[in-house]
Amino acid sequence: MDGQHFPEGDLQKGTTQVLLYGEVTQVPGPSGRYALTLTPTELHLQQIQPAPESRGYVLSLADCIGCCSFKGKDPTDLGAYFSVFCYPVKKKWWRSRAARQREAKTFRLEPCRDLEENLKTAERWATKIRELSAQRLPEEKEGLYSCLPQARQLLVLVNPFGGKGQAQHLFYSHVLPMLTEADIGFNLVVTERQNQARELVKDEDLSRWDAVVTVSGDGLLYEVINGLMERSDWQSAIKKPLGILPGGSGNALAMSINHYTGNDPVNSQDLLTSSTFTLCKGLVAPMDLVSITTASGKHLFSFLSFAWGFISDVDIESEKHRTMGPARFTLGTLIRLCSLRTYKGRLSYLPAAEASGEVSSFTSSQISQNCQYNVCNSNNSYNPQSNANEVDHTSTASVAEVSRVVPLDQPVPNHWTIVKEEDFVLVLAIYQPYLGEDFFMAPMVSKPDDNLIHLFYVKAGISRASLLKYFLAVEKGNHLQQSSPHVVYVPIKAFRIEPFTSKGVMTVDGEALECGQVQGQLHSRLARIISGTKLQ
Numbered sequence: 001m002d003g004q005h006f007p008e009g010d011l012q013k014g015t016t017q018v019l020l021y022g023e024v025t026q027v028p029g030p031s032g033r034y035a036l037t038l039t040p041t042e043l044h045l046q047q048i049q050p051a052p053e054s055r056g057y058v059l060s061l062a063d064c065i066g067c068c069s070f071k072g073k074d075p076t077d078l079g080a081y082f083s084v085f086c087y088p089v090k091k092k093w094w095r096s097r098a099a100r101q102r103e104a105k106t107f108r109l110e111p112c113r114d115l116e117e118n119l120k121t122a123e124r125w126a127t128k129i130r131e132l133s134a135q136r137l138p139e140e141k142e143g144l145y146s147c148l149p150q151a152r153q154l155l156v157l158v159n160p161f162g163g164k165g166q167a168q169h170l171f172y173s174h175v176l177p178m179l180t181e182a183d184i185g186f187n188l189v190v191t192e193r194q195n196q197a198r199e200l201v202k203d204e205d206l207s208r209w210d211a212v213v214t215v216s217g218d219g220l221l222y223e224v225i226n227g228l229m230e231r232s233d234w235q236s237a238i239k240k241p242l243g244i245l246p247g248g249s250g251n252a253l254a255m256s257i258n259h260y261t262g263n264d265p266v267n268s269q270d271l272l273t274s275s276t277f278t279l280c281k282g283l284v285a286p287m288d289l290v291s292i293t294t295a296s297g298k299h300l301f302s303f304l305s306f307a308w309g310f311i312s313d314v315d316i317e318s319e320k321h322r323t324m325g326p327a328r329f330t331l332g333t334l335i336r337l338c339s340l341r342t343y344k345g346r347l348s349y350l351p352a353a354e355a356s357g358e359v360s361s362f363t364s365s366q367i368s369q370n371c372q373y374n375v376c377n378s379n380n381s382y383n384p385q386s387n388a389n390e391v392d393h394t395s396t397a398s399v400a401e402v403s404r405v406v407p408l409d410q411p412v413p414n415h416w417t418i419v420k421e422e423d424f425v426l427v428l429a430i431y432q433p434y435l436g437e438d439f440f441m442a443p444m445v446s447k448p449d450d451n452l453i454h455l456f457y458v459k460a461g462i463s464r465a466s467l468l469k470y471f472l473a474v475e476k477g478n479h480l481q482q483s484s485p486h487v488v489y490v491p492i493k494a495f496r497i498e499p500f501t502s503k504g505v506m507t508v509d510g511e512a513l514e515c516g517q518v519q520g521q522l523h524s525r526l527a528r529i530i531s532g533t534k535l536q
């Protein structure tokens with residue numbers, strides 16, 4: 001028999017359910033005939049001619065982003081074809097870490113002498129493979145997580161000046177081919193100036209898009225999130241799934257999302273492939289945001305970090321070395337270490353352990369004139385492992401929030417901690433594991449809705465050698481094992497910084513903010529991010 005297929009679900013072969021079976025040739029590829037078997041999770045290929053082989057080849061559908069059928073170029077060819085596009089995690093001998101690598105296979109089948117029938121058979125394979133490759137949610141994740149529709153339309157924003165100025169080129173060379181394989185539609189906007197993305201999403205008809213995706217560093221996504229929060233319908237707008245493809249120099253969120261998958265850390269183009277794979281799979285997870293308010297009346301929303309001192313100086317001072325890519329931060333760190341300085345001010349925070357039983361007290365105007373928060377009581381209690389005691393913000397139409405801050409002109413509440421030292425080398429509040437491609441600052445964060453702000457501060461008096469040792473350990477995330485009387489880590493829910501001088505700069509998600517009184521608080525699961533979060 002020259003190839004055959006079995007009605008779906010009819011055949012039980014051994015213990016594995018066989019959904020489709022056929023005899024195919026590989027194009028291009030070794031000559032010979034192969035038995036192709038589709039199970040609910042895998043595609044098995046086994047040579048049957050010229051010599052049957054006992055060991056087959058398996059493609060996991062979890063690694064598959066797309067499949068398409070087509071007819072041959074030769075009009076006399078009665079065979080039909082389908083291609084499967086997979087990106088398994090593999091370690092090549094010359095690499096130290098495993099990364100996703102493209103593996104595409106094209107099969108030719110000709111079960112009968114009728115081209116139309118053969119094309120129908122090929123399309124049947126392609127449809128089934130696409131269906132089985134689609135991201136699925138385990139029952140326990142339903143409600144909190146979701147999946148983008150298989151037929152989806154994305155709004156893609158590219159900053160051509162991000163990182164080494166390669167973002168647009170990387171989009172065409174790496175991202176576009178994968179979106180095509182996954183049959184994902186998109187509209188591309190190349191930004192021409194700063195804040196264009198922010199203004200665009202502020203007025204955009206979001207119902208046209210299943211997700212908004214940025215191709216740049218973290219700064220472009222920061223614009224998008226703040227643009228969404230400036231809308232009058234911000235409560236629904238901020239629930240629009242967001243995606244990030246690394247084209248910047250820091251790429252902290254893309255690194256963090258790769259970390260959530262449980263895969264090895266990767267960077268550069270491997271990171272871009274991993275991030276585009278995650279986008280194609282389309283799993284949407286809740287993500288915490290931190291609202292930042294300043295004494296001058298600014299209201300900002302942050303998904304990554306707030307920094308004052310050494311780190312914000314390095315970030316801003318190294319801007320001029322943008323063409324170096326991530327190496328600009330290493331250079332900036334070394335330069336700053338040589339001219340180490342201290343920053344004077346008061347640091348206060350609400351420890352996570354103190355945050356249970358909070359009662360709301362703020363009004364919408366304390367957050368933003370545009371952002372009308374619906375305030376309610378909550379019994380948020382500190383549990384780093386689970387969100388079980390949390391109010392499920394995702395199930396309510398409005399954002400149920402807890403106020404953790406009082407206006408900046410009032411003293412912090414009594415249950416806050418005021419740090420007695422007033423000289424710092426750095427203060428960093430971070431809510432994702434990575435602060436940059438080589439900056440694994442908070443390895444304890446395992447998901448984007450971790451529900452904590454991780455506060456690190458380094459007190460004045462630390463030696464240059466100790467600080468260098470600390471930063472070297474950060475690259476691998478080993479710094480928490482170091483003990484130093486000058487370095488403090490504490491999980492918190494809110495913070496306030498009152499610098500004694502307005503000289504210098506602060507950063508929110510790597511973007512500059514004038515130095516002044518500032519406070520931030522956590523908003524659990526306020527946004528949605530396309531993420532490779534481990535589901536097991």
Ligand SMILES: Nc1ncnc2c1ncn2[C@@H]1O[C@H](COP(=O)(O)OP(=O)(O)OP(=O)(O)O)[C@@H](O)[C@H]1O
Nearest residue numbers: 159163191192193216217218219220248249250251
């Ligand atoms: N077309 C543009 N021209 C100039 N600036 C832009 C443009 N589009 C976006 N921006 C701004 O450029 C800044 C840098 O962008 P982004 O942070 O995305 O890249 P990066 O700094 O290279 O990466 P990272 O933040 O990961 O270090 C941001 O402030 C962003 O708002």
